[in-house]
Amino acid sequence: MTVTETTDTRTDTCAGPPQGDRRPDGKDKYTISEVAALTGLTAHTLRWYERIGLMPHIDRSHTGQRRYTNRDLDWLALVGKLRLTGMPVADMVRYAELVRAGDHTYAERFELLKATREDVLSRIAELQGTLAVLDRKISFYADAGRALASERA
Amino acid sequence: MTVTETTDTRTDTCAGPPQGDRRPDGKDKYTISEVAALTGLTAHTLRWYERIGLMPHIDRSHTGQRRYTNRDLDWLALVGKLRLTGMPVADMVRYAELVRAGDHTYAERFELLKATREDVLSRIAELQGTLAVLDRKISFYADAGRALASERA
């Protein structure tokens, strides 16, 4: 059995700013600059991702130019999400290697994802702690502003 | 009027792991290595923070060694929180400069904090989006694991 994993971003119920994935549909071949425009990464970075092993094999045109597929864009979308969590690139490369290695790495990928999930949860908690600190400071300054205003009155 | 801003960490209702601020109370003079132990920063980093203007003036002993006060620790606690948000050190230096400049920078500090707050909120939203992606992948792998298991059965 081979279960093909595709991050089908069309079913993404991703909250937040809708900067998501405006791909001309029906298309499945993109030049590097098109991918750069779609992902917000530079062409340099895309080539660099490939060099360090973060990308699967990318198709080439008959003259050797890269032709990215929708699946490559799906992968880049996942990489983008992981990047937001602060995951080091080396760890993402590790995950990419597991995917390339085949089905027998499912368990390891599963563990890696769960660990990442825990990581994200604790980052969220950290940020909420910071938010509390900021809110206290903000109300301090709001009060101070009012005190200064009444002094001027 | 001068309103003295002190981040009174004793009233911090900061959620999360209780790694917070175990200061021997009654004390108000700390060597650099004590501060390193309390904050988790290295002595190198503490001196570097000072060099780049991220710290207020730090007292010195009669032989020229740094003596940090509880207020310095409060400041470092705030810096630590801001660091967690991914705020660039340069921006924190900017905030430190505003604090040093005096009361007339209240409005600007207020704006800076509010902007930071918005930033933190959007980072939390980003992370929650990522969490959703991770959860979908994790359940994909959980299902795949079950499929593989039943195949073996």
Next chain:
DNA sequence: TAGATCCTTGGAGTGCGCTCCAGGCAAGCG
């Protein structure tokens, strides 16, 4: 066919946030 634009490569360079080093001073201890 000319010229502009886009793509290719390996390797060098950049900015950030530390991190460490060398060389030296000061205090505590047997």
Next chain:
DNA sequence: CGCTTGCCTGGAGCGCACTCCAAGGATCTA
């Protein structure tokens, strides 16, 4: 007294994640 430990300084070095360069080939528009 010598030894260890802790601290001081300016400046160099490091790891990460890009970011760019030079030189050349491919493709498109007029």
